[in-house]
Amino acid sequence: MRRYSLLAALVVLAFVMLFPFLLVALNAFKSPAEYSSGGPLALPEGLYLDGLVEFWNRVDFTRKLWNSLLISGCVAAGAVVLSVLNAYALGIGRVRGRLWILVVFLVANTLPQEALVYPLYYLAKQVGLYDSRLFVILIFTVIQAAFGTYLLSAVLGRFPAEILEAAAIDGAGKWRALWLIVVPISRPTLSVLLIFFFIWTWNEFFLPLVFLISNDNQTVPVALGVLQGDRLMDATMSSASALLGIVPAVAFFLIFQRTLTRGITVGAIK
Amino acid sequence: MRSRGYWLYLIPSLVLFVGVIVAPFLMNVATSFTRWSGVGTPEWIGFENYARLLKDERFWTSFQHNVALILAMAVVPTLLGLVLAAALFDYIAKKFGPRTASALRAAFYLPQVLPVAIAGVVWGWLLHPSYGAVNEIFGIDVNWLGDPSLALATVMAIMVWFQLGYPVVIFMAGLQRVDPALYEAAEIDGASWWRRFWHITVPQIRPEFFVVLLTCTIAALKVFGPIFVLTRGGPAGATMVPSYFSYLNFFQRVNVGYGSAIATVLALIIVVVTFLFLRVQERDA
Numbered sequence: 001m002r003r004y005s006l007l008a009a010l011v012v013l014a015f016v017m018l019f020p021f022l023l024v025a026l027n028a029f030k031s032p033a034e035y036s037s038g039g040p041l042a043l044p045e046g047l048y049l050d051g052l053v054e055f056w057n058r059v060d061f062t063r064k065l066w067n068s069l070l071i072s073g074c075v076a077a078g079a080v081v082l083s084v085l086n087a088y089a090l091g092i093g094r095v096r097g098r099l100w101i102l103v104v105f106l107v108a109n110t111l112p113q114e115a116l117v118y119p120l121y122y123l124a125k126q127v128g129l130y131d132s133r134l135f136v137i138l139i140f141t142v143i144q145a146a147f148g149t150y151l152l153s154a155v156l157g158r159f160p161a162e163i164l165e166a167a168a169i170d171g172a173g174k175w176r177a178l179w180l181i182v183v184p185i186s187r188p189t190l191s192v193l194l195i196f197f198f199i200w201t202w203n204e205f206f207l208p209l210v211f212l213i214s215n216d217n218q219t220v221p222v223a224l225g226v227l228q229g230d231r232l233m234d235a236t237m238s239s240a241s242a243l244l245g246i247v248p249a250v251a252f253f254l255i256f257q258r259t260l261t262r263g264i265t266v267g268a269i270k
Numbered sequence: 271m272r273s274r275g276y277w278l279y280l281i282p283s284l285v286l287f288v289g290v291i292v293a294p295f296l297m298n299v300a301t302s303f304t305r306w307s308g309v310g311t312p313e314w315i316g317f318e319n320y321a322r323l324l325k326d327e328r329f330w331t332s333f334q335h336n337v338a339l340i341l342a343m344a345v346v347p348t349l350l351g352l353v354l355a356a357a358l359f360d361y362i363a364k365k366f367g368p369r370t371a372s373a374l375r376a377a378f379y380l381p382q383v384l385p386v387a388i389a390g391v392v393w394g395w396l397l398h399p400s401y402g403a404v405n406e407i408f409g410i411d412v413n414w415l416g417d418p419s420l421a422l423a424t425v426m427a428i429m430v431w432f433q434l435g436y437p438v439v440i441f442m443a444g445l446q447r448v449d450p451a452l453y454e455a456a457e458i459d460g461a462s463w464w465r466r467f468w469h470i471t472v473p474q475i476r477p478e479f480f481v482v483l484l485t486c487t488i489a490a491l492k493v494f495g496p497i498f499v500l501t502r503g504g505p506a507g508a509t510m511v512p513s514y515f516s517y518l519n520f521f522q523r524v525n526v527g528y529g530s531a532i533a534t535v536l537a538l539i540i541v542v543v544t545f546l547f548l549r550v551q552e553r554d555a
Contacts, residue, residue, distance in 0.1 A: 006357060007366060013354075014377035017431065020392050021380065023403050040403035082286070085279045093276025101280070108291045110544050112492045114516045114533040118301065118526055119294035122308070142290040145283060174275060203385035205495035206513075210521070225387040225499045228394040235401035242395050245388035253383040 024246060027239040028052060035235045052240040055233075059223050060215065061244060067212075068202055068219040068248075071137055076197040078141035080190055083148030088178050090149065091156030092164065102153060105146045113143075113206050121210060136211050140204065144197045155189050156182065195256045202252070220245060295537070302530035308520075312527065319531035329532065332510045335422060339493055339511065342426035343433050344486035348479065350430075351437025354378065356471045358438070359445045360453060361463065375442060379435030389432045390499030397424065415501050418508040425500060425509050429493075437482045444478035445471065476554060484547040491540050512536045 027040055031048045038045075055061070086105075090098045120139065121130070129135040159182065167177045183190070208219045209226070218226075224245045227233065233241065302319055304312035323329050363371035381389060396403050397414040405411060414424040448470065456466050472479075494513040497503060503510040503518070512532055519529030 003365060006361060007370075010354070010357065010362065010374050014374050017381060017434070018377050020396055020431075023396060024392060027403065035401075040406050082283050086283050089276040089279040093279070095277045095280065105287075107541060108287070110488060110540055111291070111295060112513060112533065112536050112540060114492075114494075114513050115298050115530075115537040116291060116294040117517075117533075118308075118520050118530060119297035120290070121520075122297075123294070138286070139290055142283075142286045146287070146291070149283070174279075178279075203387075205385065205387040205498070206517075209498070210517075221385040221387040221495070224391050225495065228391045228499050229398065235395070235398070235403075238391075238395035238398065238401075239403075242388070242392045245391050246384060249384050249388065250380075 021246065024239050024242045027236055028243040030236045030239075032234045032236050040235075048236075051234075051237045052243070055237050055240050056244070059227065059241075061220075061223075063216065064218055064220045064223045065248070067133060067217060068221075071133055071140070071208075071219060072198045072201040074137045075140040075144060075201040076194045078137070079144035079148055079197045080194050082141065082145035083152045083193060084178070084183060084186075084190070086145065086149040087152035087156045088174075088182060091153040092159055092182065093174075098153070102150055105149050108146045109143075109150065117207065117210055120207075124211065131211065131213050131217055133212065133217055136208055139207060139211075140201050144200065148193050148197065152186075152189065152193065155186065159185075192259055195259050199252055199256075202248070220248065298530045299534050301527055302534045304527045306526045307524040308526045315527070319528050320535075322528065323531055323535065328507055328510060329512070329515065331507065332512045332515045335509060335511050336491055336493075338422060338426060339429060340487050340490040342429040343490035343493070344483055346430050347433040347486060348437050348483050351434060351441055351482070352472070352475075352479070353467075354434075355438050355441035355445060356467050359442055360466060360471065371442075375435075375438055378438045381432045382435040382439075384432070385495070386432065387495040387499050389428065390496040393428045394500055416505055418505045421501055421505055421508045425496065428496065428500070429490075432496075433486060433489075436486070440478050440482050441475055444475040448474045477551075480547060480551045480554070484544065487543060487547075488540055491536065491543070 023040055026044065027035060029044045029047050029049065029052070030038075031050065034042070034045060034048065089095050090101060095101075124130040124132070124135050163181060163185070164177055167181050172180065202219075203221065204219075205221050205225060208222045212218050212222060215223075224241050227241060228238075301312060303314060303316055305315050305318075306312035358371040358374060362374065384392070394415070397405075399405070399413045399416055402414075404414070412420070415421050452470050452474075453466060456470060461469070492513055493511055494517070497509055497511055497514045498517075501509040503514045513536065516529045516532040516536065519525040519532065523529075
């Protein structure tokens with residue numbers, strides 16, 4: 001009996017954790033009339049897609065998905081490249097003062113974005129990059145690379161020196177050694193970084209909220225977050241909006257699951 | 271193998287890093303000593319913003335709310351996560367198989383995959399005062415996020431829901447390291463589950479414990495998304511936090527100098543907290 005009571009308690013807790021997801025899925029496909037007559041727990045009578053479609057079109061969700069994909073993709077790629085360059089100099093090149101450089105990167109990583117936002121906002125307006133996705137890509141590339149450098153320097157610090165020596169004897173310069181030897185061998189770590197940078201950037205809210213104000217440039221979390229509680233939304237449309245926020249996030253998790261579970265403890269350092 | 275020329279690889283990052291992080295941060299600190307609306311020339315006023323901060327009731331309450339959120343986002347999830355991870359690892363996985371344990375772990379973790387703002391969107395709907403599912407299900411009429419005496423507790427509960435999976439996953443990964451013989455020996459000696467928990471599980475995953483507590487505390491100090499989405503700091507400032515308070519001063523009240531002072535203090539607190547954690551961890555190791 002005692003054997004099962006703990007299991008039962010944990011199952012109940014798991015159910016509580018999943019319950020919000022269940023409610024969203026259950027109600028996103030109901031008509032408002034169905035919701036008010038059957039309540040939130042009733043099964044939908046059919047697939048009522050009008051609320052979802054109307055919301056999708058109203059916020060131009062295709063556009064928001066594209067913005068989020070574009071920004072997160074560019075940041076992930078750019079930040080991995082910057083991290084590799086830095087880590088090559090710090091981890092393998094062991095340039096002088098590397099410890100201090102790493103400390104600066106680490107402190108930068110813990111700084112709240114609130115302490116950077118206004119000067120960046122002012123700057124963006126001066127150079128005509130306010131409300132531009134390019135500017136947001138640039139900022140997050142640097143922010144993510146600060147963390148990536150810290151992590152990757154430790155990894156490359158353990159890179160087998162014999163391989164590099166052999167390459168040097170064969171006449172490969174530093175630049176060739178980096179792209180032909182270091183990068184291919186470190187690919188597993190780099191792919192973990194790439195995926196984490198992508199998801200972290202996708203999840204960002206504060207800076208995209210400040211910098212991407214027009215409908216054409218907003219990301220998924222910003223568009224949905226700003227509309228939450230909007231007067232024009234009814235119960236089932238709110239549910240549909242929540243569903244649109246959940247689906248990409250859960251999809252990424254499922255697609256990248258194996259890499260993520262491998263890397264999640266790595267990410268814990270962040 | 272030390273050779274010259276590697277520092278060239280740092281140049282692109284150093285340029286971008288100075289432009290995007292170092293210079294803006296220094297400008298923010300400089301602005302905190304001025305009175306400035308964002309247009310025209312900032313007027314130098316020394317420490318006036320900081321003096322005003324110390325006397326500002328709203329600033330102090332916003333920090334109290336931050337402490338409450340550290341409780342909800344760091345302390346409670348870490349402690350609860352520790353017990354859950356140990357129960358899953360040392361009991362459920364053994365008695366009911368590892369698949370049961372990983373299924374439960376996945377369920378606890380699911381909220382963590384959401385962008386935190388989307389977690390706010392989900393709960394904003396569930397707790398909506400006129401059509402929210404929670405009130406409908408229980409047949410009650412509670413304004414969870416609109417009642418000043420309830421709003422902070424509600425946000426705290428939502429954040430526990432959001433954060434819990436993170437420590438569970440990290441701790442369970444840490445427990446993989448532990449030699450199973452330790453547990454077996456303790457079991458043969460008749461050590462109860464609680465004794466094994468205190469004498470094996472907890473000491474073995476101390477490093478993870480510190481990392482999780484630190485990262486979650488920093489996240490709680492920086493919290494912005496859920497506050498913006500759920501309450502905008504209201505009702506009547508009941509859920510105001512420093513990050514949102516600085517945002518308000520920057521972009522709505524055009525008190526840029528004051529907003530900068532708040533952001534600088536917040537940055538300082540986060541750096542000090544990080545430093546203290548690392549010191550404690552160092553001494554512990």
